[in-house]
Amino acid sequence: MSCEKRKFECTALPKGWQREEVPRKTGLSAGKIDVYYYSPDGKKFRSKPQLARYLGNTLDLATFDFRSGKVNSLLMRKNKKQRGTQFDYSRGIRNDASLVPPIRQTASIFKQPVTVYKMQEGKVKTDFKHGTQEKPKQLFWEKRLEGLRACDADGTEFDGMELPRVLKPVGPHVGEETVLQSVATALHVSAQPVTGQTGSRSALERNSGVFLNPDQPLMQAVSVADDDIKRQEERVQAARKKLQDALKKSLVLAV
Known part of the structure; x- marks a missing residue:
């Protein structure tokens, strides 16, 4: 495996953009390849969200694979299936129209004071047999944060910790x-x-x-x-x- 940097043209991006592969030489992750992109004016980009913020609406990166530098056909088919889903790379949030709860329209008459008359006492008891019910937790949810790092005021991402x-x-x-x-x-x-x-x-x-x-x-x-x-x-x-x-x-x- 080559331990030298490699930089070449990225055909999936506009003309003049370059892609660089830099192998790590130390630490537990030695040998792992870090990928960076350079704009025609020499600005360096370390992640897909940072690249998307720079390009804005000039280029759709929904099917662009940051690691390989190519358009991923699997992402293209997935993007067609999820037409109601949009991903905001500048904020790292997925907006799914199907998950937005409906707004209940209440008639104005129900906003008036109401007097409640109880005809009989309720017999429903709260079951504490199994203790307090907690919300289930997702496994491996931290993997959704991969590739996202903190940035300074200029938009440059901080290096990761070992x-x-x-x-x-x-x-x-x-x-x-x-x-x-x-x-x-x-x-x-x-x-x-x-x-x-x-x-x-x-x-x-x-x-x-x-x-x-x-x-x-x-x-x-x-x-x-x-x-x-x-x-x-x-x-x-x-x-x-x-x-x-x-x-x-x-x-x-x-x-």
Whole structure:
């Protein structure tokens, strides 16, 4: 496999657009290919949403495959079936007209005060046999966030983070990017300890719908020892010391 960058014309985009393939050389994802696009004036684009925001209404990218740089026939057939669905790449939201709840039109007479007379007491009892009913959670919903990254004020996307080697993804076609989003969501939303998936890797790959715990991130189970906490505290103290020294130097220079 070649480890050099490759750049060539992209025929699926207007004349002058170029597509670049850059292999990763370090980290757990070494060998993975990152794809970038360059406009005729040299502006770099890292994702399909960013590309769509730049092109606007001049080109329909609904059937454009960002990874391969070609028009995907499968996406074209899917797009024809979902005529009532539109995707706003600038916001990352899918608008489906079939999912919009109908608005109930109420006659003005029903807006007047009404007196209720009960003829008999209701005999319906609330069943608490199974406890509080919670809304079911979708499996692998974090994969919908793949390819979307935070941007600065100029629209340039921030580089992705590299996870520690101990955090290993589990589940079909789950990569580092999905694991990072899954862990961040669990730390932000979940009130229970974040431990990862306790099921075996082979069981999760064979039947994720049965063995996957949706309350935990899509990574193998990890345990944090006291030594790990101590090393992290030492790194935090060292970073604070460097910041303190830098502030002192800046104050001396200002005086």
